[in-house]
């Protein structure tokens with residue numbers, strides 16, 4: 001059993017694989033946080049929870065002034081009743097006040113993990129995999145009920161949390177803030193880590209020490225964003241990749257979010273994460289309920305690497321769904337950087353013919369195949385094939401590609417509309433907008449109001465019709481701008497601030513319907529690269545285009561940073577031309593291949609321009625990737641050297657049985673007269689012996705990990721070496 005309740009102490013003890021999470025109902029029904037960390041058999045709550053009054057801290061409990069809510073470690077706190085720290089939620093009542101007083105009412109412990117209505121979430125396949133605790137908190141004065149849900153996975157150090165608000169009173173309420181979790185740590189000597197960046201340099205690792213006051217990251221762009229990923233971690237200041245305690249928080253949501261860490265006057269730390277309260281509110285009518293997204297909390301006692309591997313396993317196996325969750329992903333070629341908008345059926349067929357020769361399995365036709373789209377100013381919304389470019393239509397083109405022996409994939413950007421489109425001319429109110437205000441354009445386009453049911457239905461129909469019209473087995477689902485003028489033509493004024501969240505719920509419905517109707521299609525999401533690389537989208541689409549930046553050096557930081565939370569099977573990674581189109585750097589074909597192999601491998605350049613020597617090299621790359629893709633896509637990842645710390649990067653993948661490994665090493669700039677470098681491997685079985693492919697010597701797993709392997713002498717910039725290792 002994973003969840004225990006001690007009636008006498010009113011104590012909840014949640015036990016995940018090697019983790020304990022303990023809460024207690026104290027005094028007049030306040031739910032306090034006692035402990036989260038390495039698994040313990042038991043904790044006497046008094047050992048950690050000390051009731052303190054605090055100077056200048058008012059008392060809410062007038063009969064017992066030995067404590068104040070301001071000093072109490074709480075599970076889901078509010079503002080206004082004497083706790084001055086960041087609240088987890090805020091509700092406006094009809095009298096204008098935002099005071100609520102939620103007390104413990106009841107709880108249930110249930111097998112398995114209930115689904116979240118309308119929202120993506122991690123799941124179980126067998127009831128035995130997890131247990132869920134639902135704690136009911138009630139404000140009897142206004143009839144507001146909150147259900148705090150906690151799920152514990154038996155075999156992973158994972159606890160998930162979310163909250164449901166239910167209005168069981170007689171007055172309308174307005175939710176102003178509804179974060180998915182809050183937790184109070186009894187210390188503040190932590191470092192905080194998050195993944196931040198910009199278009200073409202997504203998810204760079206930021207780590208710094210936590211300071212007194214509030215530190216936060218957030219998105220206000222309508223999507224989870226290139227700028228900040230919905231993830232934050234706290235760790236001991238001496239935590240490394242392989243040692244020290246790390247606490248990860250990852251939000252299963254694709255819209256505006258807020259992640260906060262607040263260190264208070266007594267050096268306690270409050271971490272909270274959820275939908276961004278900025279410009280958000282939600283009317284909660286009588287008998288209505290509101291469900292927050294899920295937060296996945298991971299504890300690691302062995303550094304950042306173990307936290308990442310826990311996220312990878314959970315997201316790979318119990319967040320991603322469908323046939324492709326467990327299927328190796330095809331090697332693809334995408335024509336975007338090869339042709340941009342300038343192509344026709346013959347050009348596409350030429351590239352596909354070369355691709356077949358090189359061992360590539362899937363051709364993806366990117367932007368420009370529909371309407372009169374020859375640049376980015378037009379036609380989004382008009383999902384009809386452009387017969388000037390593809391005279392025989394999609395069916396004919398897909399047939400030609402299939403005939404060559406490749407599968408056929410197609411690009412869409414279904415959430416958008418061009419002003420110059422039949423769709424916009426027919427339905428100018430179908431976009432996000434505010435009456436009489438300028439409709440700001442991003443990449444010359446507007447955003448469809450996907451919060452509206454008829455818009456959702458339109459997208460479902462139009463995409464389905466195309467998917468039915470040709471043999472399409474892969475879809476790239478793009479989304480290329482941030483939200484502005486976030487208003488909906490169908491909402492009453494008091495509900496306008498619900499629009500951004502309703503949009504995301506609409507996207508989820510659309511994606512759910514389409515992906516369920518086409519279970520044999522592999523869906524890859526994209527948002528100008530990695531602008532919506534989050535667990536919410538991964539629930540529907542098991543892979544994401546990691547970044548529009550395909551430069552091999554840039555990709556080291558992007559893919560390394562992304563791997564902090566997301567598995568290799570979720571990352572699209574392509575070899576592109578040199579000089580690179582984003583940074584104009586000339587890297588070797590070998591390094592470009594080796595970097596892209598650490599993900600869902602593909603090419604994104606004009607294959608017909610390869611020299612014969614390049615073709616031979618690429619053939620070998622493709623064959624070699626096919627030999628290790630299962631390991632990369634489904635193995636455990638160990639990071640060895642960080643691109644954020646120097647000139648060298650290395651990582652490796654090991655299968656579950658620890659029989660095979662793939663190691664990749666990259667050196668960005670050449671070093672004059674360099675000494676020898678050794679790379680210490682990780683994750684192997686110290687008791688097993690291994691062969692390195694291409695060598696005859698047998699090495700102990702222990703020797704490879706504790707002694708390391710020598711890196712061959714490399715000449716010049718942009719060098720890489722990969723090793724395949726097999727058990728003797």
Ligand code: DGJ
Nearest residue numbers: 336366367526528529548
């Ligand atoms: C942005 C994507 O990230 C690119 O890969 C490409 O699909 C373009 N959109 C097409 O417009």
